[in-house]
Amino acid sequence: MDYTRENFSFKFKKTLRYLKLYGPNRTFVKIKGQYHMNKSFDKLPQNKTNKNTKKHVGILGCGNYSYSVISHYLKKNYGKTIRGAMDIEINRSASIFKDFNLDYYTANSNEIIEDPQIDLIYIASNHYTHAEYAIDALNNDKSVHIEKPHVVNESQLERLIHAMKKSKGKVRVGFNRPASRFGKLIENYLRKEDGSTMINWFVAGHEINPDHWYFHDKEGGRILGNLCHWTDFCYRMISEENRYPLRIIPSRSEKADCDISITYVFGDGSIATITFSAKGHTFEGVREKLNLHKGNTLISMDDYETMRVDVVDKKKVYKNIFRDHGHELSIKESYELVSKNNEGESIKYIYETADLFLKTKDALETQKEITIKPYEESQLY
Numbered sequence: 001m002d003y004t005r006e007n008f009s010f011k012f013k014k015t016l017r018y019l020k021l022y023g024p025n026r027t028f029v030k031i032k033g034q035y036h037m038n039k040s041f042d043k044l045p046q047n048k049t050n051k052n053t054k055k056h057v058g059i060l061g062c063g064n065y066s067y068s069v070i071s072h073y074l075k076k077n078y079g080k081t082i083r084g085a086m087d088i089e090i091n092r093s094a095s096i097f098k099d100f101n102l103d104y105y106t107a108n109s110n111e112i113i114e115d116p117q118i119d120l121i122y123i124a125s126n127h128y129t130h131a132e133y134a135i136d137a138l139n140n141d142k143s144v145h146i147e148k149p150h151v152v153n154e155s156q157l158e159r160l161i162h163a164m165k166k167s168k169g170k171v172r173v174g175f176n177r178p179a180s181r182f183g184k185l186i187e188n189y190l191r192k193e194d195g196s197t198m199i200n201w202f203v204a205g206h207e208i209n210p211d212h213w214y215f216h217d218k219e220g221g222r223i224l225g226n227l228c229h230w231t232d233f234c235y236r237m238i239s240e241e242n243r244y245p246l247r248i249i250p251s252r253s254e255k256a257d258c259d260i261s262i263t264y265v266f267g268d269g270s271i272a273t274i275t276f277s278a279k280g281h282t283f284e285g286v287r288e289k290l291n292l293h294k295g296n297t298l299i300s301m302d303d304y305e306t307m308r309v310d311v312v313d314k315k316k317v318y319k320n321i322f323r324d325h326g327h328e329l330s331i332k333e334s335y336e337l338v339s340k341n342n343e344g345e346s347i348k349y350i351y352e353t354a355d356l357f358l359k360t361k362d363a364l365e366t367q368k369e370i371t372i373k374p375y376e377e378s379q380l381y
C-alpha cells in the first residue's frame with residue numbers, strides 16, 4: 001500500500017499510531033522511506049570520486065527496507081559507513097546516496113561487487129536476485145547480509161553453499177526476530193527446560209496487492225517472502241539434536257501461500273503450528289501472537305510489545321516501550337561480520353533453514369506431507 005496517496009486523515013491516524021508503536025525516530029524514517037520510494041530527480045546528483053574513503057559497505061536493492069532499516073541503522077550505529085548503493089531503479093539508489101551521504105550510486109551491481117574498497121554487502125533486492133548477488137559477492141570474497149529469503153529454489157541453495165565453501169567472505173541472513181529482546185529471552189527460557197516443546201504462532205500478514213512483485217514468477221510468493229520468518233524461528237527453538245526427522249503437514253484451502261496453516265512435528269516429538277492469515281488491511285502492519293510450552297515454562301507473546309512468562313509459581317511480564325522486532329540488532333550483527341566478532345552462519349544452518357521453507361512451500365502446493373532430514377556434508381551439496 002502506498003500511504004503517500006492516502007487522504008490526510010488516514011496519514012494522520014497512521015502517524016499517531018506509529019508514534020505510539022515505534023517512537024518518533026522510527027516513525028520519521030518510515031515516513032521518509034515511503035517518499036523515498038516515489039522519488040524522482042529532475043537532475044540526478046553527481047557521484048563523488050573519493051578513492052581514499054573509509055566507507056566500506058555496499059547495498060544492492062534500494063527499496064523501502066534498505067532505506068528505512070539498513071541505511072538508517074547503519075548510520076545510527078556506525079556513522080557514514082555506506083560507500084555505494086545500487087538499484088535497477090536509479091532514482092532510488094540516488095535517493096539513498098543523497099540522504100545517507102554515500103560516495104556513489106549506480107544501476108550496475110558489478111560496480112558494488114567488484115569495488116575493492118567494499119568488504120560487506122547488504123542485499124535487499126527482489127527475492128530471485130538475493131542468491132545470485134550473494135554468490136557473485138562471495139566469489140569476490142566479500143561478506144554478505146542476505147535479506148530473507150536467501151534462496152528461492154534448490155539450485156540457488158546448492159550454488160550458494162558451493163560459493164560459501166570457496167569464499168573468504170561470511171554470510172548472515174536477515175531473520176531479525178530471534179535478534180529481538182523477546183527473541184533472546186525466549187531462547188534463554190527454552191534452554192533451561194528439558195523435553196519436547198509446543199509452539200503456536202498466529203500471524204496476520206500485512207496487505208500485499210496481487211500484482212506486487214512478491215507474486216511474480218520466480219520470486220517465490222509469500223511462503224518464501226513472509227512465512228520464512230516463522231519457519232526459521234520455529235527451527236531455532238528446537239535444539240539441533242532434536243529437530244530431525246522433521247515432518248511438514250500442510251493445511252490450506254484456495255491458496256497455497258495465504259490463509260494457510262502448517263504443522264511441524266520434530267524428531268523429539270515437539271510440535272509447532274504456524275497459522276498465517278492474509279486478508280484485509282492490517283493498520284499496524286504484521287500482527288503476531290506466540291504461545292509456547294516447554295517443561296515448566298509457559299510463554300505468551302504479543303506483537304513484540306508484551307510477553308508473559310510463567311515458570312511454576314513465578315510469573316513475569318515483560319513490556320517493550322516500543323515494538324522491537326530485532327531489526328537494529330540484526331543489521332548490527334551483520335556489520336560485525338567484517339570484524340572478528342561474528343563468524344557468520346554455518347553452511348549447515350544456511351541449508352537447513354532454507355530446506356525447511358522450500359519444502360514447506362512444496363508441501364502447501366502439493367497438499368502432501370513431506371519429511372526432511374538434516375544437512376550432511378556428504379549429500380548433494
Ligand SMILES: NC(=O)c1ccc[n+]([C@@H]2O[C@H](COP(=O)([O-])OP(=O)(O)OC[C@H]3O[C@@H](n4cnc5c(N)ncnc54)[C@H](O)[C@@H]3O)[C@@H](O)[C@H]2O)c1
Nearest residue numbers: 061062063064065066087088089124125126129147148174
Ligand atoms: N527482515 C524484514 O523484516 C524485512 C521487511 C521488509 C522487507 N524485507 C526484505 O527486504 C527486501 C526488499 O524489500 P522491500 O520491502 O524493501 O521491497 P521494495 O519493493 O521496497 O524494494 C525492492 C527494491 O529492489 C529493487 N530491485 C528490483 N530488481 C532488482 C535487481 N535485479 N537488482 C537490484 N535491485 C532490484 C527495486 O527497484 C526496489 O527498489 C526483500 O528481500 C524483503 O523480503 C525484510
